[in-house]
Amino acid sequence: MEFHSSTLPVHSPPGNLDDLTPENRKLWSDLKISKWMEDEINATGENAEGPCGQPRTKLSQFFDGTITPFEAGQDGATVTWTAFPGIIQRKYAGNDELRWAIADYSRMVQDEYCEWSVARDQDNKIQSVTFTCEGPEYWQFIADYQDGVDGKTITDLYNKLMPGNDIEKKDLYIKDEKTGETVYNPLNFFNITSTTGYIAHLTHPANSLSAEVDIAAQATVRRIDKDGHPITDSSKLINCSKYGQPLRNSDPSIGSAINNLANGGNAISLKDPVALYMNSWDPSIKNVTLDEVPITQIPGLITFTRGQMPEGLRFTIQIPEGYKSPDGTPRTVSDIWDDNTSQSISYGAQFTDYLNMSVSAVVIGNYPLGGLERCPCEVAKEKKAADDGKNLHKIVKGTPPRGPGPIKPGFRKHRYQI
Numbered sequence: 503m504e505f506h507s508s509t510l511p512v513h514s515p516p517g518n519l520d521d522l523t524p525e526n527r528k529l530w531s532d533l534k535i536s537k538w539m540e541d542e543i544n545a546t547g548e549n550a551e552g553p554c555g556q557p558r559t560k561l562s563q564f565f566d567g568t569i570t571p572f573e574a575g576q577d578g579a580t581v582t583w584t585a586f587p588g589i590i591q592r593k594y595a596g597n598d599e600l601r602w603a604i605a606d607y608s609r610m611v612q613d614e615y616c617e618w619s620v621a622r623d624q625d626n627k628i629q630s631v632t633f634t635c636e637g638p639e640y641w642q643f644i645a646d647y648q649d650g651v652d653g654k655t656i657t658d659l660y661n662k663l664m665p666g667n668d669i670e671k672k673d674l675y676i677k678d679e680k681t682g683e684t685v686y687n688p689l690n691f692f693n694i695t696s697t698t699g700y701i702a703h704l705t706h707p708a709n710s711l712s713a714e715v716d717i718a719a720q721a722t723v724r725r726i727d728k729d730g731h732p733i734t735d736s737s738k739l740i741n742c743s744k745y746g747q748p749l750r751n752s753d754p755s756i757g758s759a760i761n762n763l764a765n766g767g768n769a770i771s772l773k774d775p776v777a778l779y780m781n782s783w784d785p786s787i788k789n790v791t792l793d794e795v796p797i798t799q800i801p802g803l804i805t806f807t808r809g810q811m812p813e814g815l816r817f818t819i820q821i822p823e824g825y826k827s828p829d830g831t832p833r834t835v836s837d838i839w840d841d842n843t844s845q846s847i848s849y850g851a852q853f854t855d856y857l858n859m860s861v862s863a864v865v866i867g868n869y870p871l872g873g874l875e876r877c878p879c880e881v882a883k884e885k886k887a888a889d890d891g892k893n894l895h896k897i898v899k900g901t902p903p904r905g906p907g908p909i910k911p912g913f914r915k916h917r918y919q920i
Contacts, residue, residue: 561719574864578862585616614752632700641703708747
């Protein structure tokens with residue numbers, strides 16, 4: 503097959519969603535994705551200063567596909583990780599009940615670019631669980647540029663995804679006390695709670711599209727330790743480059759995979775459409791069943807409302823209307839049985855043990871390697887030590903010699919003197 507290099511006309515919206523007009527698709531590409539990428543490449547804007555106050559250098563092995571020609575039709579390299587929070591998994595390993603409960607409790611611990619909300623009935627049985635991996639910047643962009651255009655509003659979108667709530671604009675907007683303007687509130691009631699089953703987009707401070715771009719870009723920097731040895735271990739690499747949280751499942755996986763591509767002589771970018779995605783189910787999901795039928799084989803039980811795997815963005819798990827159990831008894835999500843753990847479903851987090859998240863990279867092969875760089879915080883520490891040494895030398899050199907001075911009556915020269 504013959505391949506041809508070309509540039510992308512625009513960076514598409516996440517999952518090729520149809521929320522935006524053609525004009526706003528171009529704005530999304532220019533103001534968000536390309537702006538983030540160019541700031542990373544040129545070490546400008548918020549990316550001018552790196553970890554520990556060290557200046558970032560320009561990136562030679564990261565590119566913006568709307569500017570640099572590449573083979574846009576390539577499959578790309580996909581990086582996957584488990585959606586359950588790695589930090590919670592490690593801290594409470596061996597106690598599934600506790601880790602699931604903690605992960606369900608607050609969106610502020612759901613930090614693997616996947617968040618969810620659980621709705622329960624009066625008997626504490628799960629009625630539905632809705633998951634999302636949509637970046638907050640995209641929804642903020644809709645509110646800023648698309649709201650009210652061609653009759654489409656962000657309120658309509660909320661009501662479409664959360665039917666029966668009669669959501670009004672006042673429910674989603676707040677007054678900016680500094681400017682006096684009415685602005686979109688990403689932490690509105692319908693998007694922040696973990697106990698309603700309602701969710702629109704990600705809210706955890708680390709779960710953003712700009713963070714994805716930053717990790718991918720900075721992972722193209724080839725690192726060496728103080729002895730000049732290449733750093734390739736995923737944990738050592740992320741601790742060196744400081745582009746994410748080392749105990750998550752996501753950040754070290756993304757960084758290591760991108761860095762391996764860079765070391766292999768490739769220039770790298772993120773595959774269009776740039777987003778975090780729900781990629782696939784782990785094969786062992788076949789043992790998660792309702793009335794002995796795998797849940798992935800029951801029509802309407804898992805419903806994607808934004809995107810589809812491998813580019814899934816939002817889905818809901820609930821018992822489909824009209825579902826008939828063999829014995830005629832009404833079912834809830836809590837009636838789903840997990841044969842892998844020999845437990846029924848009591849927490850939404852149980853599903854994330856089987857959910858694979860992903861990002862995908864594209865490359866330009868046979869590309870010149872960038873320079874090898876030290877860990878910025880190690881360099882900062884060495885500079886500080888050197889500066890402290892110089893200052894001490896100046897003080898010592900410029901201070902006249904002094905004797906011990908007279909010993910005051912009643913005081914010993916040394917506290918250990920006898």
